[in-house]
Amino acid sequence: MKLNERSVAHYALSNSPADHRGFLRTWGGPGTPPTPSGTGRRCWFVLKGNLLFSFESREARAPLGLVVLEGCTVELAEAPVPEEFAFTICFNAPGVRPYLLAADGPAAQEAWVKVLSRASFGYMRLVVRELENQLRDARQSLALHRHSSWKAGTSSCKTQPPDQLSRGLENGHTLSRDYSPMGLVEAGGSRPAGRNLAECELQGAASLLGRGQSPVSPETSCFSTLHDWYGQEILELRRGWRQRARGSQLKCEQQDKP
Amino acid sequence: MRYNEKELQALSRQPAELAAELGMRGPKKGSVVKRRLVKLVVNFLFYFRTDEAEVGRREGGPRAGVGELGSPDGPPIRLVCPQPVGALLLEHCRVTQEEPSGFSISFIEDPERKYHFECYSEEQCLEWMGALRRASYEFMRRSLIFYRNEIQKMTGKDPLEQFGISEEARFQLSGLKA
Numbered sequence: 001m002k003l004n005e006r007s008v009a010h011y012a013l014s015n016s017p018a019d020h021r022g023f024l025r026t027w028g029g030p031g032t033p034p035t036p037s038g039t040g041r042r043c044w045f046v047l048k049g050n051l052l053f054s055f056e057s058r059e060a061r062a063p064l065g066l067v068v069l070e071g072c073t074v075e076l077a078e079a080p081v082p083e084e085f086a087f088t089i090c091f092n093a094p095g096v097r098p099y100l101l102a103a104d105g106p107a108a109q110e111a112w113v114k115v116l117s118r119a120s121f122g123y124m125r126l127v128v129r130e131l132e133n134q135l136r137d138a139r140q141s142l143a144l145h146r147h148s149s150w151k152a153g154t155s156s157c158k159t160q161p162p163d164q165l166s167r168g169l170e171n172g173h174t175l176s177r178d179y180s181p182m183g184l185v186e187a188g189g190s191r192p193a194g195r196n197l198a199e200c201e202l203q204g205a206a207s208l209l210g211r212g213q214s215p216v217s218p219e220t221s222c223f224s225t226l227h228d229w230y231g232q233e234i235l236e237l238r239r240g241w242r243q244r245a246r247g248s249q250l251k252c253e254q255q256d257k258p
Numbered sequence: 259m260r261y262n263e264k265e266l267q268a269l270s271r272q273p274a275e276l277a278a279e280l281g282m283r284g285p286k287k288g289s290v291v292k293r294r295l296v297k298l299v300v301n302f303l304f305y306f307r308t309d310e311a312e313v314g315r316r317e318g319g320p321r322a323g324v325g326e327l328g329s330p331d332g333p334p335i336r337l338v339c340p341q342p343v344g345a346l347l348l349e350h351c352r353v354t355q356e357e358p359s360g361f362s363i364s365f366i367e368d369p370e371r372k373y374h375f376e377c378y379s380e381e382q383c384l385e386w387m388g389a390l391r392r393a394s395y396e397f398m399r400r401s402l403i404f405y406r407n408e409i410q411k412m413t414g415k416d417p418l419e420q421f422g423i424s425e426e427a428r429f430q431l432s433g434l435k436a
Contacts, residue, residue: 001263002344007365009259011349014366016396019428049349049395050300065260070269070300093268118423121300124398131405131417138412 012046012053012063020047020115025083025102026054040083040102050119052089067099074116076109077102085109089116143237270297270304270342276389279308281376285364291376294343298386301349301394303363304342346373353390359383363390403431 025040043064044055052067071093077086077100086102087109103109275298282294282305295306350366358380362372377383391397406429409417418424 001266001342003261003266004346004365005259007350007367008347010365010367011347014350016350017399017428019426049399051347051349051395063259068261068265068269068302070265071272091265091268093264096262096264096268115426121395121398124395124402127418127421127423128398128402128405131402131409134417135405135409135412138409142412 008051008066009062012048012051012066013061016048018046018048019119020112021045022108022112023104024054024112027100040100045101047115047119049124050121052116052119069116069119070121074113076113087113087116147237147241266302266304266345267341269299269302270306270345272299274299275393276386278377278382278386280386281374283374283376285371285373291374296375297342298389298393301347303346303348303390303393305344305346306342348390348393349396351390351394353387355383355387361387361390399428403429407431 022045023042024045025042026045027040044058044060046053046055050069052069053063054065054067055062056064067089069089072089072091074087074089077083077088083100083102085104085106085108086100088098088100090098101112103112277295277297279293280296281291282296283289283291293308295308297304297306346363348363352364352366352369354362354364354372356362356372356374357376359377359382360375361377361383362374364370364372375386377386406416406418409415416424418429423429
């Protein structure tokens, strides 16, 4: 199977941040006997993302080997392995031999096991998505707070009973009582009386996030994306306020009629 | 550089972010466009042969690993010979639109050396480009650092504390490079 090895090696040596590095003794892996023998080979290891590179030495100009850390489990090695501070990388896939590695001391062993266990792309993606949600929630809370203080000045016709904002508040963020001048808050959730507003908020933020636009993207100029991002929120809010103002005006007029 | 091909083969069988049959042309001068089944899994782009005859012959065999792939409008493609022809690690890559329905992938150390891909529409092309740009660990790291910083500014709390990873070097703001 072909692989863009030159690019991979370049990435290994580049100054992109390493997630961990250090000396480890190694057995197993391509070209070595299937059972541990001798004291193993001492190599310089560099972890970048889900890729574990090994080098002959710290100054080596090309990686010796690569382990792709997907679909594997990392565990402290147990007896009868005679090596101290050893751990294994075992793959779920059939026919893929486990790697046996040993650190220089207990602290190094623990650090390696921890960082290798969290090296998978999936773990990183989980954390990023979680933070995405948290940021969206935080922005919604902020927007609702702003909306509530705005609304305090307008007419107070109640249109609908508050619904649960289920998605937004699953992460344990609840709106504080400060945000409830109109009595909109219930335990665990709330929704502004204008349905459209929350939906616009979610859609606006979600569509931006959904498009995969991270403001820290190499292709876009950082500031203009950020500007659009936050500007979008303001535009949606304004639209919502105007709609609601019109809507509640009509409703009040209707209610006044016999 | 030594690596275990079986690790990559196993990875290529994992659920894909995106998969489709595309035209693919290697970076070497004079290379021709070949139909390939292209599959994006984590930060790797795998490409498989789409030999129809081969697929038909081996279907149902004892070692067949079948997967359903294909574009929503096209016929389903049953992949029974699961070894990829090749893989591209997508770190430090640049994705460029070459034609309305075609894009290329090149790498930072040699930007003129391009892998070309042909899609059936501009929509599909843009979809792939977006997915490929987001498919690197480096991209996720930058996003994470950004979100963490924003949340800290807005709420005063470090969202990584709940994961117990707030001290890890890879998530520090200082790790962001231009």
